[in-house]
Amino acid sequence: MTVRNDGRSIRLDPSSGQVGSDAVPAAANLEGVHGDRLAAPRSDAKDGVGFRGSVVRVAIAAPLADLYDYLPPPDCPAESIAPGTRVLVPFGRGQRVGLAVERAEGSDREEGRLKAVTAALDPVPLLAPEDLALLRWAADYYRHPLGEALLGALPARLRRAEPL
Numbered sequence: 001m002t003v004r005n006d007g008r009s010i011r012l013d014p015s016s017g018q019v020g021s022d023a024v025p026a027a028a029n030l031e032g033v034h035g036d037r038l039a040a041p042r043s044d045a046k047d048g049v050g051f052r053g054s055v056v057r058v059a060i061a062a063p064l065a066d067l068y069d070y071l072p073p074p075d076c077p078a079e080s081i082a083p084g085t086r087v088l089v090p091f092g093r094g095q096r097v098g099l100a101v102e103r104a105e106g107s108d109r110e111e112g113r114l115k116a117v118t119a120a121l122d123p124v125p126l127l128a129p130e131d132l133a134l135l136r137w138a139a140d141y142y143r144h145p146l147g148e149a150l151l152g153a154l155p156a157r158l159r160r161a162e163p164l
Contacts, residue, residue, distance in 0.1 A: 051111040054078035058089055058098040058117070059147035061159065067146065068098070069107040071116040078103050081117065084125030084132055086154075088118040088161050097121070097161050099150045101132065121163050126154065 056078050057067040070089055072078040081087060085100045095118060107114060127135070127150070139149035151159050 050109055051107045051114055053106065053111075055104050055107045055114065056081050056087070056100050056117055057102045057104055058087055059101050059150050060089070060091055060096050060098045061147045061151035062091075062096075063145050063148065065145050067101055069104070069109055069114060071114050073117045073119065076120070081120050082125045083129065084127035086121040086126060086158065088121060090115045090118060095161065097151070097159060098147065099127070099154075100125075101136075101146070101150070121161065123164070126158065 051069075054072060054077065055069045056072055058070055059067055068089070068091075070087075072081060081100050081103070083100055083102050087098050087100050088095055089098050090096075091098070100120075131153075132150070135149050135153055136146060138144070139146045142149075
């Protein structure tokens with residue numbers, strides 16, 4: 001069985017229980033499990049001009065299907081926050097625990113609209129790339145918000161803003 005999501009292909013071999021991964025063409029990352037196209041990220045930048053620099057894409061446990069772009073914390077580069085790491089981010093009027101899903105160079109958002117990650121809560125990622133890929137597939141297949149699926153896979157204690 002092959003699962004495709006976000007530019008990666010995960011092979012699940014039911015007979016041996018082994019998991020392998022291969023890169024797939026970039027066009028495959030917009031294909032849903034049922035072959036339909038997923039919603040494109042929203043953009044409020046004018047004329048395609050957005051922020052050009054390192055950003056961390058974060059999933060929040062909320063009934064929203066979007067990933068949110070955040071600047072890295074002022075005291076560390078974006079490369080130090082690996083996908084699968086819990087982060088504390090400003091969201092709405094408060095702070096929420098989110099899960100870093102990917103790093104990117106640039107955002108569709110204007111620089112003035114981007115907020116910085118408050119803190120990385122984990123020294124190492126809690127979820128491996130294979131775990132992230134499987135949970136992304138499940139969220140897409142069941143049409144469930146990615147943030148709720150990812151953070152729902154963690155124990156309750158890890159969903160709180162407490163460092164390990």
